[in-house]
Every structure is written in structure tokens, then in C-alpha cells.
Amino acid sequence: MFELLFKYPLAVFSKGKFVLLSGWPVWLLILLIVLAAGGLFWNMRQRHGILSKTRSTIVWLAQTALIALLLLMLWHPAISVARLRPQENVVAVLVDHSRSMGIADDGKPRLQNAEDLLDNQLLPDLSKRFQVRLYEFGRDAVRIDLSNTGQVRGLAADDNATRIGDSLKHIASEAGTMPLGAIVVLSDGGDNTGGIDRETIEQLRQLRIPVHTIGFGPDHFAKDIEIVDVDSPARALAQSRVSARVAIRQHGFAGQKVKLMVRENDHPVAEQEILLKPDAEQSETIVFNAGPPGAHSFQIGVTPVAGEENAQNNSVVRLVNVTPKKMRILYMEGEPRWEYKFIRRALEDDPSIELVTILRTTQNKIYRQGTADAHELEAGFPTKAEELFKYDGLIIGSVEASYFSNEQQAIIRDFADRRGGGVLFLAGRFALSEGGYTKSPLAEMMPLRLTGEKNWSRDFATVSLTDAGRESVICRIEEERDQNIARWQKMPQVANYDVLGAPKPGAVVLMNVAEAGHRPTPLLATQNYGHGRVGIFATAGSWRWKMLQDHTDRTHSMFWSQLLRWLVTETPGPVLSSTPHQVLSDDTHVPLRVSVRDKDFQTVSGATVQTTISRPDGGSDTIELRPDPLEPGMYTGEYTADKPGTYVAETSARQDKTDLGRDALTFRREDGVAENFGAAQNRDLLEKLSSDTGGSYYTPSNARKLSGEVAVSEAGITAHDNLDIWDMPIVFLLVILIRGGEWLLRRKWGVV
Amino acid sequence: MRFRIAILAVLLCCGFSALLAFQARFKEYTGEEDNPTAVPGDAFEQTEWTFARLRYPSGRYAGYSGERGSWPTDFPKADRQFLQGVRRLTRIHTRSSEQVIDLINDPDEIFNWPWVYAVEVGHWDLTDAQCKLLREYLLRGGFLMVDDFHGTFEWDVFTQSMSRIFPDRTIVELPNADPIFHTVYDLDQRVQVPGLQYLYSGRLYEKDGTIPHWRAIYDDDGRVMVAMCFNQDDGDAWEHADNPQYEAKYTSQAYRLGINYIVYSMTH
Numbered sequence A: 001m002f003e004l005l006f007k008y009p010l011a012v013f014s015k016g017k018f019v020l021l022s023g024w025p026v027w028l029l030i031l032l033i034v035l036a037a038g039g040l041f042w043n044m045r046q047r048h049g050i051l052s053k054t055r056s057t058i059v060w061l062a063q064t065a066l067i068a069l070l071l072l073m074l075w076h077p078a079i080s081v082a083r084l085r086p087q088e089n090v091v092a093v094l095v096d097h098s099r100s101m102g103i104a105d106d107g108k109p110r111l112q113n114a115e116d117l118l119d120n121q122l123l124p125d126l127s128k129r130f131q132v133r134l135y136e137f138g139r140d141a142v143r144i145d146l147s148n149t150g151q152v153r154g155l156a157a158d159d160n161a162t163r164i165g166d167s168l169k170h171i172a173s174e175a176g177t178m179p180l181g182a183i184v185v186l187s188d189g190g191d192n193t194g195g196i197d198r199e200t201i202e203q204l205r206q207l208r209i210p211v212h213t214i215g216f217g218p219d220h221f222a223k224d225i226e227i228v229d230v231d232s233p234a235r236a237l238a239q240s241r242v243s244a245r246v247a248i249r250q251h252g253f254a255g256q257k258v259k260l261m262v263r264e265n266d267h268p269v270a271e272q273e274i275l276l277k278p279d280a281e282q283s284e285t286i287v288f289n290a291g292p293p294g295a296h297s298f299q300i301g302v303t304p305v306a307g308e309e310n311a312q313n314n315s316v317v318r319l320v321n322v323t324p325k326k327m328r329i330l331y332m333e334g335e336p337r338w339e340y341k342f343i344r345r346a347l348e349d350d351p352s353i354e355l356v357t358i359l360r361t362t363q364n365k366i367y368r369q370g371t372a373d374a375h376e377l378e379a380g381f382p383t384k385a386e387e388l389f390k391y392d393g394l395i396i397g398s399v400e401a402s403y404f405s406n407e408q409q410a411i412i413r414d415f416a417d418r419r420g421g422g423v424l425f426l427a428g429r430f431a432l433s434e435g436g437y438t439k440s441p442l443a444e445m446m447p448l449r450l451t452g453e454k455n456w457s458r459d460f461a462t463v464s465l466t467d468a469g470r471e472s473v474i475c476r477i478e479e480e481r482d483q484n485i486a487r488w489q490k491m492p493q494v495a496n497y498d499v500l501g502a503p504k505p506g507a508v509v510l511m512n513v514a515e516a517g518h519r520p521t522p523l524l525a526t527q528n529y530g531h532g533r534v535g536i537f538a539t540a541g542s543w544r545w546k547m548l549q550d551h552t553d554r555t556h557s558m559f560w561s562q563l564l565r566w567l568v569t570e571t572p573g574p575v576l577s578s579t580p581h582q583v584l585s586d587d588t589h590v591p592l593r594v595s596v597r598d599k600d601f602q603t604v605s606g607a608t609v610q611t612t613i614s615r616p617d618g619g620s621d622t623i624e625l626r627p628d629p630l631e632p633g634m635y636t637g638e639y640t641a642d643k644p645g646t647y648v649a650e651t652s653a654r655q656d657k658t659d660l661g662r663d664a665l666t667f668r669r670e671d672g673v674a675e676n677f678g679a680a681q682n683r684d685l686l687e688k689l690s691s692d693t694g695g696s697y698y699t700p701s702n703a704r705k706l707s708g709e710v711a712v713s714e715a716g717i718t719a720h721d722n723l724d725i726w727d728m729p730i731v732f733l734l735v736i737l738i739r740g741g742e743w744l745l746r747r748k749w750g751v752v
Numbered sequence B: 001m002r003f004r005i006a007i008l009a010v011l012l013c014c015g016f017s018a019l020l021a022f023q024a025r026f027k028e029y030t031g032e033e034d035n036p037t038a039v040p041g042d043a044f045e046q047t048e049w050t051f052a053r054l055r056y057p058s059g060r061y062a063g064y065s066g067e068r069g070s071w072p073t074d075f076p077k078a079d080r081q082f083l084q085g086v087r088r089l090t091r092i093h094t095r096s097s098e099q100v101i102d103l104i105n106d107p108d109e110i111f112n113w114p115w116v117y118a119v120e121v122g123h124w125d126l127t128d129a130q131c132k133l134l135r136e137y138l139l140r141g142g143f144l145m146v147d148d149f150h151g152t153f154e155w156d157v158f159t160q161s162m163s164r165i166f167p168d169r170t171i172v173e174l175p176n177a178d179p180i181f182h183t184v185y186d187l188d189q190r191v192q193v194p195g196l197q198y199l200y201s202g203r204l205y206e207k208d209g210t211i212p213h214w215r216a217i218y219d220d221d222g223r224v225m226v227a228m229c230f231n232q233d234d235g236d237a238w239e240h241a242d243n244p245q246y247e248a249k250y251t252s253q254a255y256r257l258g259i260n261y262i263v264y265s266m267t268h
Helices: A002-006 A010-015 A026-046 A053-074 A110-129 A164-176 A198-207 A338-347 A406-417 A441-445 A467-471 A481-489 A555-569 A683-693 A700-709 A729-749 B002-021 B059-064 B077-089 B107-112 B128-140 B151-165 B234-239 B248-265
Strands: A017-020 A077-084 A090-096 A131-137 A141-144 A180-187 A211-215 A224-231 A235-237 A241-251 A257-264 A267-275 A281-289 A294-302 A315-323 A327-333 A353-362 A365-369 A393-396 A422-426 A462-465 A508-514 A521-529 A532-537 A575-578 A583-585 A589-596 A608-614 A620-627 A634-640 A645-655 A658-670 A718-724 B052-055 B099-102 B115-119 B143-149 B213-218 B224-230
Touching: A002 A010, A002 A729, A010 A077, A026 A053, A053 A729, A090 A110, A090 A164, A110 A131, A110 A180, A110 A700, A131 A164, A141 A164, A164 A180, A164 A198, A180 A683, A198 A683, A211 A683, A211 A700, A224 A294, A224 A315, A235 A555, A241 A257, A241 A294, A257 A281, A267 A281, A294 A645, A315 A583, A315 A658, A327 A338, A327 A555, A338 A353, A338 A555, A353 A555, A393 A406, A393 A555, A406 A422, A406 A441, A406 A532, A422 A555, A462 A467, A462 A481, A467 A481, A467 A508, A532 A555, A575 A645, A575 A658, A589 A608, A589 A620, A589 A645, A589 A658, A608 A634, B077 B234, B077 B248, B099 B107, B107 B128, B115 B248, B128 B143, B128 B151, B128 B224, B143 B151, B143 B234, B143 B248, B151 B224, B224 B248, B234 B248
Parallel strands: A090 A131, A090 A180, A180 A211, A235 A315, A327 A353, A327 A393, A393 A422, A422 A532, A583 A658, B052 B099, B052 B115, B115 B143, B143 B224
Antiparallel strands: A017 A077, A077 A718, A131 A141, A224 A241, A241 A281, A257 A267, A257 A294, A294 A315, A353 A365, A462 A508, A508 A521, A521 A532, A575 A589, A589 A634, A608 A620, A608 A645, A620 A634, A645 A658, B213 B224
């Protein structure tokens, strides 16, 4: 329809430039239009009385528009556009042959639909004006020889991955050796790399190569449940509860209850029933035990439901590296109190946490417990960063802020900020506002605002979970979510608490506390601070969870164990290795990043960093990592995982003869899974690719327009054409409409 | 109307449950005081810790001190005088008045007080329910200090009830190296702390209890649950700390021992 009225495809107008070819000055055109308008206006005033003011204005506007249009046509308007010169340019056509293209959405596989479109329409049309190079792509683009039959037949949807970006990069690299005018991509858009990288898009834009896309497959399946993503921790302490945030997308199963499960080696580790919501996407949290030390591979997902069109996308694999390390937490307490005793007891049997404590028993005496030897903390709370940074976590109890020197307060802040440790503040008569922390620099790192008022109360109060607390592993004392909520409702009251202010931006309140008839205030809040974490537990009365429940009840110890595990699990060592994706789905590329710091956790620039990678076949490779010039203390390297299976990367860092530290990282390559996910058409990705590169998106049904529009390109060998637009059918139609409209109105008003 | 009644009922329930939730406050036992003193001004203050005295039944062994039983021996002067020392010598937040834990009439209150003192336990006579309750209390993390019982007969009476609390645990002698003797003060060198009677009799011991013992029952993790000051009378040393005739060295040890036991119970 557009071309019928405007003579040319839309791309000509969107990419071309409007020009006037007559050579006469534009000011003259404007002057004539103004004179004509003025003359018509004078004429209308002369005939005043025949028509009303409004009707006269309408007639004047119609006549002025008509004269303006005709004058414009006299100036010879045209569109100047770059167009590919016939038979001198190459158009690359890429056909996706990944496994998802084998899905038969309407009885016929997507790939066969693509072949039919190419053979019956696209290739004959394009071949008339361009040289066509045909490629099939999955992981990479491979050229198909068309010289024999000139037809595409017998492509197999057998590639385990789709990498549109890599394939485009490959084709773009050939642009230097041939006049590549445009790229046409036939795909379902199911890219497995999470999108097309900016570098590729920039390269195509610089070369001015438009990418036209033709999308195959439905936007979504009629009946399907898919795991979109699972966010779970990469590391955990032994026998820790960890939580996985599972993003689920479903169509056709709203209102149905399904089982969300975590399995390891096909054995169920955790399960919970969830209700599929009417919205297509929802997020659920499942909590499970990470198990004993070692690399654990958990399969997380929803059990398949009868009638699902694709049951292969119901679960994903996530790795959790469970460390055997015992994390050391320093607990500084300013006065003997029951909370101290019961925290110590709660952690006594924890295999992953070692609690080292300093207690001020009298004005001039401290009592140390849990120290490695008689000399540890002999002089009291550490005064040097190096001494404090040996610990992974820090608890500050009922200790006045003034007890710490300025230097000590600075290293406490640096402990979280620079060292990446966890700091937990407890309430008490010498803590928080009561302890003078409001004016201390430590107030800045706390997740709650200190009111400055002395609100320490020794009255009984009830604890309740917030929405965030219901989902948090810190507060999970029962395996099942609803049982956990019910359990907390029966928890004995705490005997004291501090009324604190509102949470700061970024802080998460997990528990509230309230006396009968009072407004709830935050009791447990956490936040990230610098590289570390900070929490406030605004009571010293949780010991009653132990004394007021049966002696076999483990609620109290479980809560403290989980709270302190949260405090230290993410605390890094001086050497910390990472990779963006621990599970490589049909991928081989492993970028490695290692952060290296010294005892003070200052970045180290001149270190020798080596990673030894143990392969699944028993062999090993060693690679040396290079310093990242943009990030001090960061070392990077790349590894190719040739075979599927689990790899363990052990990194060591040295500076001169000093051993700076070690770290281990696990990753896993899985083949044949990527194409199971995102199997519906990713239309957003294809549309964005086209619009970012100056191309257009087509469906198979309107792809016939493509051969006309593909010629409009600034890449390859082009010629700038001036396309006349004075003879567009729309112009004549407008003339008739304006003149005819005026005549009809006049007839109606009786002044013809 | 129904709505108003329902609201009233809910409010009453809330109020009642709130009352139940409160920890017991200070209460005088006027008729049972052994050595009365004035009630301190801060008697009702809410603090982290205070001297919790166990009010237990003497039952068959009530003949010694009459109907009131032996639980209030030295009470309340010993308690309040010792509290002055705890307040002055440590950073423990305490009030100046004791708290009586009534095992007879309000047994569950004991769970709010993880440190409890029982005197003259050579004359206690616990019921099965009280034994069960004390066992549960100690297993949850409570601490019991017993004092002022002497000689073979009183030891036997004490263990008659104690062995019903913990039939599966033995009573052992505390070694000098145990942390309980080192939490605040190092108490490797200890002497027999006599009762007031020694001022008149000249004897440090009572009955046939010539040798002082510091004994204990441990839990499964090696922590002292029950600490026994046998053949000695720390209660009298606290009570008569202001008596010029009572030697300071005994008072000093009793205060230090008591403080060590309290701090131990708050750290282990």
C-alpha cells in the first residue's frame, strides 16, 4: 500500500534526503507561497458576507494548500538516496540451522519454512540485482555453495548453539575483500550468548552494512514452562543453606500448581510447590543445603507438566563450590551478657565458623575465648588493618564507640569497604545510639539510620518477618517456606531491643520488632557496603529463643549460624578468581579474572599469577594471567574448554618470593542444552539488530518487500540517485482531494 | 454490639498475654527473710543480670530451719551485699536487689534467669517435677551454683535430689585449670571459706566436712552446668563482709569465686 501511494519503499524515505532539483532559489518558493496566500486572503475579504468567517477560512486554507503544493512540484522535489549498484554488490544471506530451527510450529520445521522462502522468492529476487552469498550459521557462519542447483535444500537443524553476533562478525570481516552491500538473517533469534555484543553492532555500523532480519517461529509457545534464569551463589560454606532465585516463564498454565525442585545427581535436595501466576514471568526462591565441601552441580527447575510443548527447558544446572575453609569471626563485646554466651554456644558445633571473642569483664580486663594461641588478641582489639583483616567477619556488641580509637574505627570501616568482610552490629546499652555511634564514622556503614535518641528497652517484644525476611536464608529455620513463616509466628519474644530509624537506600530489612500496641521497627537489616556487607541486629535478647524452648530445639543456633554464614560466605581471600559463567552451555570460551591483594588488601600490580586448570579427562593446563591495564590488581586470561565436563581452576599469586595467596574455581561445560532454551522466536532481538544497523525486520509473510528495500544501503558499491517524487500518486490524490473537497463543501454551503 | 464485644475480647487477650510475657519483677518475702535489710532504691530496675536465689522445698528435711525451709539462709543480706561487689568489680549490668526464683509456685520463671544460686542444698527435697524442670533448665543453658552444705549427711541429701536431676551424669572435682577459676580472677590457690560459726567455734569446717570441695556436673560439651561449693559457706562470707571480725581473706575469695562463677555462666 505504501509503495502504491508513494512510489518507493519506506526505506528510501527513511534513509534518503529531500532535495529540490529545479535550481531556483527556495526563498522564491516561500515568497510565492506567501504572496499567493496573501492574495487569496484579500480576495476572501472582498467577498465578505457570502460565507461565514469559519467557512471562509476553510476555503482559504484549502486554496492556499493547493497552490503551495503545485508551486512545490514546480521546484522539482526528489529524494537523494544511496543505492547499491545492480550486479556489482554482494548480499550475504545467513540461515540459522541451530536445533531450535528444527521445531515444527505449524507442522513444518522453521528451517524448512526458511528454505521455501529462499528458494521460491528471496533468492530469485535478490539474484536478479545482486550476487548472493548464502551461509548457514549456528556457532559460526559457513558458506553454502549454490553453484549446482541454485537452490537451498537439505539443510539440517543440527547445531547445538546459535551465536548471531559471532556469525555476523565473521561475515563483516569479509567485507574488506568483497563489496558487501547488506546482510539478510533468517533466524528465530534464539541466541545463546545473551544477546549481540556492542562491539559487533559498532563494527557493522562503521561499515554501514544494514542487517535485515526475517523472524521464524511464534513469539511464545501456547503451552510451555521455561526456566529463564537461576541466580544462585557460586560459593558456600559446608552444610550451608543457600537460596536460588528462579525466574520462570510460562504460557498456558496460569493457576496451576507445580513443583520447584533442586536435584543433585538425580536425588532431590529440596522441593516446594509453587502457583503459576497469570503473568508470563514470575520469580521464586528455593532454599537448599549446599552439602559437604567440594564442587556441587545442582539441577534447578520445575518438574515437567503434561501437555508442555517443550519439556527440555524446565531446568538448568548451577555450580556451587562448597569450601572446606573455616571462616574466622571476631566478636568484640563490651559487657558480660547472656546474648554473648548463647551466640558462642550457637556457633560451637558449626563446622564452618570459628568464633574468636573479646569480652570486657571489668573496666581494665578482657577475657578472650576461641583464640588460636595465648598471644592472639593479647593486647585487645586490633590496632592495625593487617591484624584485623586476618578475620573474615566482625561482630561489635555493647561497646561504646569511644572505646575504639579513630584509627580502629577507620580499620573497622575498611574491613567491610576494602577487605570485603562482614560487620554485624548488635544492640545494647553501650551500642548504636546509646554507645555514641551516631557521631562516629561507623554510623555511615550501618544499614539503618541511628536516631540519636536513647531507645534501648528491656521490655518484651515480638519479632516478625518482613517480605524479604520470608525469602531470606538467614531467617529460614524450617525447610519449607510456609512452615518457616508459621514457626516464626510462634517464636518466643525477645526481652530487649533498640528502636532504630529507617533503612538506608539499598538496605534490606528482614525482621521487625514491636511491643504490644507499638509500631514495628526494624530489628534485622543488612546491606552491602563497599566490597563487604554490614548488618544490624537490634536486640541482645535472642537468647530467650534458646532458654524458652525445649533443649533439643535448634532454632537459636540455626538462626545464628545462618546469620553469621551470610556475614562471611562472600568474604574474599587476598586472591579471588572468577568467570562470568560457571556453566558453559554449548560454549568453550572461558574468560578468567583474578583479583590480587596484599595483607592490607591493597591492590597488587606486579604479581605473577598462574592458573592450573584440571580437565575432565584428568589432564591439566597452566596459563599465566596478564595484568589488566584498566583495573589495578586485576589479572585476566582466557581458556578454551575443549571437552564437556567439570573443570577446576586453581590460581596462585606470588610477588617476588612472597606467596600472596591461592583460590580455586570450578566451571562446567555442558553440550546439547542451549538450544532447548529461548526456543520461541526472540523477535525483540531481531528487531533491535535491524534497527541498530539500519535494516528492517520482516516476517516470512511480508519478506517479499525485502528485495526492494535491500538495495537502499550505503555499504558496498553504491550510487546516489535522485528519485523524483513530483509524480507520486499521493500528490495527484492530494490535488484531487483538496480541490474536490472544496467543491463539495461549497455545494453543501450553497455557494457553488 | 457483637463487633464491640469482639474488639474488647481481643484487647483483653492482648493485654493478658502481654502481662504473661513479662519477666517477673522484684518481690519481697518479708516473713521468710533470714537477715532482713532495707529494700534498695533500684530494686525494680530492669537489668541484664541479678542475683537469682532459688526458693526450693525442704520437705522431709525442713526440721533444720522450720517451715520456711532452708532456701532463705543469709537472705537477703548476703544477696544484696554480694550484688554491691558484682556491680563495683565488673561491667555486668545488675540492680542491687535479688530475684527469688520460686520453684514451688512459679517454676517456669527460672527460664528467664540463666544463673541461679541455691543455698543449704543439704536440706533440699525436690519433687520429680522440679527435678525434671531443673534438668531441662540446665540442658537449655542454665547454670546452678549451690553452696553452704557440709559433711556426709548433707552431701547425701543433696545428691538424692541431684541424682534425680541427672541420673546419667557424674559429679566431678573441678580441676584448677578449669576456666571457671580464671574468667576474671585466677583462683588456683583457694582456701576453705567458713561460716560465721567459726568466729565462735574457731573451726573452719562444719560437721564432718573438713575438706573443702569445688565440684561440678559438666554438660556434653565440657561446660559446667552445676557448680558445688561443698564444705564451705560463701553465702556467709558475702553476708558478713561488713563484719570486722570476719576475716577479709575469706570474703575476698567468696566475692572472687562468685564473680568468676557468674562470668563463667555468661561466657560458656
